[in-house]
Structure formats: C-alpha cells, structure tokens
Amino acid sequence: MRHDATNWGLTMTDHDDDDPMSDRTLDRYLDAARDAAPLPTQALLARIQSDAVRLAPRPPPGRPVRAARPAQRLWDHIRAGLTIAPGRLATAGLAAAGLTGLWLGLAPPQSVLGPLSAVETALLGSDDVLLSLATELEDWHLPPDGIANEGAP
Amino acid sequence: MRTPDPAEPVPDTVLLARYARGEAGAAQALAARLVPRVLAFATRMLGDATEAEDVAQDAMLRLWQAAPGWRSDGAAPATWLYRVTANLCIDRLRKRRRGPTAPLDSVPEPHDGQIGAAARMIAAQRVAALQEALQSLPERQRQAVILRHIEGLSNPEIAQIMALGVEAVESLTARGKRALKAALAARRDELGFDDDRP
Numbered sequence: 068m069r070h071d072a073t074n075w076g077l078t079m080t081d082h083d084d085d086d087p088m089s090d091r092t093l094d095r096y097l098d099a100a101r102d103a104a105p106l107p108t109q110a111l112l113a114r115i116q117s118d119a120v121r122l123a124p125r126p127p128p129g130r131p132v133r134a135a136r137p138a139q140r141l142w143d144h145i146r147a148g149l150t151i152a153p154g155r156l157a158t159a160g161l162a163a164a165g166l167t168g169l170w171l172g173l174a175p176p177q178s179v180l181g182p183l184s185a186v187e188t189a190l191l192g193s194d195d196v197l198l199s200l201a202t203e204l205e206d207w208h209l210p211p212d213g214i215a216n217e218g219a220p
Numbered sequence: 221m222r223t224p225d226p227a228e229p230v231p232d233t234v235l236l237a238r239y240a241r242g243e244a245g246a247a248q249a250l251a252a253r254l255v256p257r258v259l260a261f262a263t264r265m266l267g268d269a270t271e272a273e274d275v276a277q278d279a280m281l282r283l284w285q286a287a288p289g290w291r292s293d294g295a296a297p298a299t300w301l302y303r304v305t306a307n308l309c310i311d312r313l314r315k316r317r318r319g320p321t322a323p324l325d326s327v328p329e330p331h332d333g334q335i336g337a338a339a340r341m342i343a344a345q346r347v348a349a350l351q352e353a354l355q356s357l358p359e360r361q362r363q364a365v366i367l368r369h370i371e372g373l374s375n376p377e378i379a380q381i382m383a384l385g386v387e388a389v390e391s392l393t394a395r396g397k398r399a400l401k402a403a404l405a406a407r408r409d410e411l412g413f414d415d416d417r418p
Contacts, residue, residue, distance in 0.1 A: 086398075087405030093397070096353075096404065097369050099346035104260040111273050115255060115280045119247035122284040124240050 232297040233290070240287040251280060254298060257371065258305050264366045265309035267355050275312070279305045295380060302367065302381045310359050349411055353403035361396035368393045 232253065238246035258279050262272035282304050283297060354362050363382065367373045379386045404411065
C-alpha cells in the first residue's frame, strides 16, 4: 500500500515500495507505546528514597550541615568561629561578661566613663558621699570570693 | 549575569549537588523527575516490569553513589543515567541467553481511562505487538529505537548515551525501524492492521 500526500504542489510519499509498513502505521504503534509508559509505583519510589537517605553524604565531623533558617545558620557560624562546644557556651558567656566588666572597671574608655559618672552622681549625690561610702566598704575586709566575713562589723 | 528565573525548574546537576551536600529533599525531587524515564526505558528494553523496577532502583542507587564526586562539566545526570540503565539492561539480557520473549501481561497497558473499550483493546494490542517486535531487535538497535522513537531523545543525546557518533546512531535507528516494520508486517493478518485505521 502506498500513501501520498500533497504539499505545495509536490507529491510526497511516507515510505517507499519496499517498505513493509508505512511510517504512519508504525507511528501509531510507537504512539501507543509512549502513551502506555509505566508509572513508578509508590513502593518503588519509597525504595529509591530509602537508598538515597542511606547513601546520603555525611557532613564532616564538627560541622553539622543543617537545612536551617538563616538565623540558625548565622548562629552556627558564630559558634564555629568561637570553637566552643555547645555545653560550655553558658560558662564561656559568663567569662566573657566578667572580662568585659573588669576591662571597663580598670581602664574605662571616655565614651563610657562620661555617662557612667553622670549617672553615679545623680544616684548617689556628691563626690563627698561617694568618698565616705568607699571608706566604709574598706572596713568590711572583703575576701577574694566577694562574700563578707561573718565577724565584720 | 543572567538572573535565574524562579519559575524555571532547577537543573538536575544543581539538585544532585544539593543532595551531595546533604539535602534530602533534593533526592526526592531528582527521583520524581528521573525515575519515570529510567523505568520506561528499562521496561521497553527488558519487556518485564519487575526486572525493570530492579534496574531502575539499581541505576538510581549508582547515581546517589556518584553524587559526591559528580563533575558538572561531564554528562548531564539524565544522560548518564540512561547509559547506566542501558548497561544494566544489556547485562540482564545477556544472562537470559536469548530466552523467551516477554509475556504480554508484563507490558503496561494504556492508562487513559477516557478511551472506549474497543480503542483500549486496539491500543493494548499495539503496545504488546510493538514490545514483541522490539524484543526481536538486536540490543543496540533496540536501544537506539527506544531512545529515539519512544523516549524522544535527539540523535546527539543518544550518541552520548551509546558512546557513538551521530551518524552511527542514525544508521542504527534507521535499521532498527526497518526491522521493526518487518516484524510487525509479518503479523499483518494476526494484528489486522491497515494503514487507514486511526
């Protein structure tokens, strides 16, 4: 069987006389096969997902990879930069606060000293009051741990 | 520099890189995209749904294993996966040592619920006849014909998958198509096809 098609006045054939079947007929078979493409079952997809989880690359030790919120990632960076173990974070924070307080006490910068002096004067009165308070405190014999001796006046 | 369009699908290579960095969701997206293609190809190559599922799982497993060292300048993941799937199928076919052709009930039937019973029967008959004809082709011809005429890949893509030149692919598909026609035409009376039937 021979099929002709006219296109801009030219006669075209979709197969030659030696062809046992026209391209058009074969295309119907190929179309049917394409339409019947198998769909993966949920069981297959679950097996494949299980493999993916099992073989998922592990992050290097000490640097956990998290699909986290941006704020969480920022915190991870800070923590990683400080190289502080999570369990010791509270202790490290206290130590940092103590060191900052010591620095402010020993060598306060002018930008800090100015406002502090104003606040102290406003709360405690004149410099004479502050001087007498300091004298009384000296008589308390404060031990290194900051707790007053029981026998002190 | 071109700004990525959020509506555009994320490329397979990007998803694979995300999986390699530990994002589980990337594997799911990749599987949803690639497994149907791999499964369809394996089913056509093997003519057996159960074996095709095993091959699809095995091919995807190799993709997960390859993810950490994946080179973006190499083949696209889909192309690479087709090549792995073809090799796995050919291994299985060789083990069969020219066993019997695929049973008809292992070939998927059309899943269009809207077509009538008669049309569905004709479609199922065509699917089964084509599958049997495909099984009669030499492995390389079968692979080329499936990739070109059923999966719809381009000749350069097939050339990359089969590690051939484009001309060799054209020759394989042309010979495969002729052999397919001859196999179907030999069953003309049984199948009752004529060129005017839609």
